[in-house]
Amino acid sequence: MITMGKRSVVRTPPIKCQGIKTKLVPFILSSIRWSQGESGRWIEPFLGSGVVAFNLAPRRAILADINPHIIRFYRAIQNGSITPADVQQHLFREGRLLEARGEAHYYAVRKRFNHMADPLDFLFLNRAGFNGLIRFNQEAQYNVPFCKKPGRFSPAYITKIVNQVRWVSLQMQGKAWEFRVASWEEILDLARPEDFVYLDPPYEGRHTDYYNQWTTEQTERLVARMLQLPCGYALSMWLENEYRRNLLVDYLSKHLVIRVYQHFYHIGAEEVNRRWIREALLIHPDYVAEETATLAHPKPAALHHDIHPADSEPVQMSLFDASIERQCDISTQEPIVGI
Numbered sequence: 001m002i003t004m005g006k007r008s009v010v011r012t013p014p015i016k017c018q019g020i021k022t023k024l025v026p027f028i029l030s031s032i033r034w035s036q037g038e039s040g041r042w043i044e045p046f047l048g049s050g051v052v053a054f055n056l057a058p059r060r061a062i063l064a065d066i067n068p069h070i071i072r073f074y075r076a077i078q079n080g081s082i083t084p085a086d087v088q089q090h091l092f093r094e095g096r097l098l099e100a101r102g103e104a105h106y107y108a109v110r111k112r113f114n115h116m117a118d119p120l121d122f123l124f125l126n127r128a129g130f131n132g133l134i135r136f137n138q139e140a141q142y143n144v145p146f147c148k149k150p151g152r153f154s155p156a157y158i159t160k161i162v163n164q165v166r167w168v169s170l171q172m173q174g175k176a177w178e179f180r181v182a183s184w185e186e187i188l189d190l191a192r193p194e195d196f197v198y199l200d201p202p203y204e205g206r207h208t209d210y211y212n213q214w215t216t217e218q219t220e221r222l223v224a225r226m227l228q229l230p231c232g233y234a235l236s237m238w239l240e241n242e243y244r245r246n247l248l249v250d251y252l253s254k255h256l257v258i259r260v261y262q263h264f265y266h267i268g269a270e271e272v273n274r275r276w277i278r279e280a281l282l283i284h285p286d287y288v289a290e291e292t293a294t295l296a297h298p299k300p301a302a303l304h305h306d307i308h309p310a311d312s313e314p315v316q317m318s319l320f321d322a323s324i325e326r327q328c329d330i331s332t333q334e335p336i337v338g339i
């Protein structure tokens with residue numbers, strides 16, 4: 001039986017991607033109540049970096065993404081065809097060539113990857129490319145530019161990545177995890193009553209690339225399908241910033257429990273340029289974890305008022321402020337890219 005509690009130490013996986021939920025892992029996992037039982041599976045159709053599933057480490061899981069390179073990479077770790085030692089050697093060799101030849105080497109590896117699709121080259125590009133982006137053009141060719149740091153693969157940086165690979169490999173051991181390349185529709189068809197589905201689709205209209213063609217129509221189809229699932233589920237959605245608000249979240253507050261995570265980011269170094277952003281986790285009402293005293297946060301009146309549409313059923317809401325997260329021992333300060 002798994003009951004998700006507060007996760008105080010978040011580990012980061014070796015692959016980075018847009019919308020990575022590293023900072024939100026404690027918030028997500030502490031908001032959900034689910035018992036895995038004898039046969040329940042954690043189903044994650046939009047796996048991305050895998051940071052949520054890998055930190056939860058359920059006994060059984062279906063971990064899927066439409067991007068075959070992500071899945072191939074994690075499968076290779078799972079079946080032992082990529083080991084931490086392989087990663088160390090590959091990054092050492094390619095890192096030295098990068099230092100010697102500069103960006104020409106990055107682009108040579110990118111070209112090689114676009115022919116051969118070697119998972120180790122995928123890792124190298126992901127960690128040498130601009131801002132940890134994963135982006136493919138309309139011909140499915142990887143097209144992220146170089147990060148302009150030829151000396152990036154220092155011994156410390158390589159060790160950090162190797163340790164991330166080792167950690168992911170350890171998390172997989174003894175677990176029945178199935179990695180699949182598939183679109184979310186196919187994966188949701190697999191859900192059974194004892195499973196739990198965590199959904200984290202791409203942001204609409206942002207980071208559009210070959211594997212991230214996400215539209216309003218897709219969001220609507222996903223939500224409609226989610227509401228029919230035979231099991232528990234939670235959906236991550238962008239809620240609002242100073243300028244815009246996602247009205248679909250208001251609509252869904254009639255059916256689901258909403259928990260809100262607020263955090264801040266800076267545009268430049270000045271404090272006046274500090275901006276807030278709120279993200280929502282929409283949870284099936286039967287699968288909401290009780291709030292603990294340490295996580296509960298008084299609802300600011302404005303937020304409370306904003307979220308409750310006048311005609312909706314009362315919903316349970318809470319605000320998980322990033323300042324609370326700072327009390328936890330968060331081992332990473334990775335930025336959430338592209339919010």
Ligand SMILES: C[S@@+](CC[C@H](N)C(=O)[O-])C[C@H]1O[C@@H](n2cnc3c(N)ncnc32)[C@H](O)[C@@H]1O
Nearest residue numbers: 019020021046048049050066067183184200202
């Ligand atoms: C916001 S990211 C998920 C981030 C992830 N939760 C994390 O923390 O790293 C969305 C992911 O959905 C994948 N994706 C996009 N369209 C998809 C589709 N139609 N079916 C399945 N996965 C899709 C993308 O490749 C991307 O990895």
